[in-house]
Amino acid sequence: MTTIPIATSEPRSTLNANRGAPFPVATLTITARAVKKSIRTPSIMLGGTVSGVMFLLIFRYVFGGAVAHLGGLSYVDFVAPGFIVTSVLFGAMAAGTGVAEDLQAGLVDRLRSLPVRAASIVTGRVIGDTLLTSWGLVVTSAVAFAVGFRVHGGIGPAIGALGLSVLYAFAFCWLFAALGFFAGSAQGAQQLAFLVFPLSFVSSAYVPVSTMPGWMQAFANHQPVTAMVDTARILAEGHAVATALGHGLGYYLPASLAWTAGMTVLCIPVALWRLQRS
């Protein structure tokens, strides 16, 4: 660094009325923009939801008949929590493509040149995408009920499962937002689907892990989606299913929360670091 002193006089009078939005206001302003954009873009609003619902119907009615009952559960009761939780992954992918799109369009430059904390730019985006993903959760749950899914563990725990899913959505939105900074373009960010497919399919979401080959079980049992799905499954269907899953709530709940916390804690600094260098 050059150390030649140059004038740094800063008379207060040169500063104008732009105090800069405080963190919560900036964050919510950016959240509002993300939500408006999604609501007004039918392909975003319907795309994820329609494909999620279609998959649910296919699994329920096409594959459902071929899959044996599991731990006293009908297939629809087994698979619905899987669908509801994995809808979070597909929804959160939008955070990745959204970040990549905003970078490409120069919107991130504009926002970064404003007197707001950089963290509010990504946090606002992530909160917006979490809200939209939560909307997808509600739709998927409603469709699941319409095709015969029923809760057997009490309404309280079931609502708890939905609440946890929102938390998982938040963590996955951070993950995809961070990855979106590396994608380079919105098209590049679409490739994040290659992360979503193994995570959702090689898990306990659609079929019991015990039916998979041994090496695949090792992956399925030690990745976040299995812990999250089985947490939701036990909460929705009661502790009786735990015997068929391998572990009880005492294992899956802390595991899913650890994954959630781990992803969030890891991805926030990565996203912020990439933002500063975008």
Add this chain to the structure above:
Amino acid sequence: MPDLIEARGLVKRFRKVVALDGLDLRVPAGQVTAVLGPNGAGKTTFVRAVATLLRPDAGRLNVLGHDTARDTMAVRRLIGLAGQSAAVEPTMTGRENLVMVARLYGRSRKEARQRAADVLERIGLAASADRPVKTYSGGMRRRLDLGASLVGAPRLLVMDEPTTGLDPRSRTELWDAIRDLAASGTEVLLTTQYLDEADQLAQRVVIVEAGKVIAEGTPAELKSRVGLDRIEVHTRDAAGAATAATVLAALGAEGDGVEVDLAMRRASVPCSDGPGLLPAATAGLVAAGVEIEDLTLRRPTLDEVFMALTGHHTQSPGSEGEKGRPKRAHTEQMGPKQMEGALR
């Protein structure tokens, strides 16, 4: 009053590419300043540093007396950034876009709405304010982008290639808007690849090449270092060319005087104000009975400025590749294409 920009030994590297190579620059406040240079000269990197979007690896950069590295927020409170990419949200209306940016500048809801309405009026978009931006033409989007940088009533407006990809009419409209702003006291720093744009807008031109300032001055000063405008006439016959040479000489030639080539039936004269002299030249030639085949006004181009200053053309090897943000170089090149899309 602090200088608008004070840069000392700015260095910025992207991997192996040196984008800024010890750039020194002092720009006094109160004049529109254009940073002129070919692609890859480092001008985008420089304005991104001014806009606090990137931090130099070495050197100091003060904007209106505030250090961009240590006093980043103070700089951001004073500047507005508009680029070539029209960074506005297409699904929101023009008004919503401006209110959002005003809110982020820290204005209250009421104030933000007021600022947005004022700016929409000023940039001539009041009638389209409540339509989604995706229905706007390319020129309208670019004006809205300018508007977004104005809702904070910035002391300094930073514009990176503001007219790249615009059709001539939108370009002229944007030039008018920039002139109005400068006249009302907003400082303007812009980059451009076009000498005529710098000429039209700026009182001070800074020429950047290979990450350094290689020349600065008023547009007239810089052009005089390159050469003058030249009025050139092709005649039907050699006698006409000789007559034309006399007529042109009588107009008050400057520089190295009239050139005449009887074999090619061509005469030309250098002059400092080509457009000003052209009517008189035409009238004189017609009055003298010269049969004109072709009459052209040749003006110094950016390439000629570079030739004169550096001894090589703008497309020199070694100045290519750097785009200020190397990894997404394609996004800048996509400017015009995006605009085409926007125009559909």
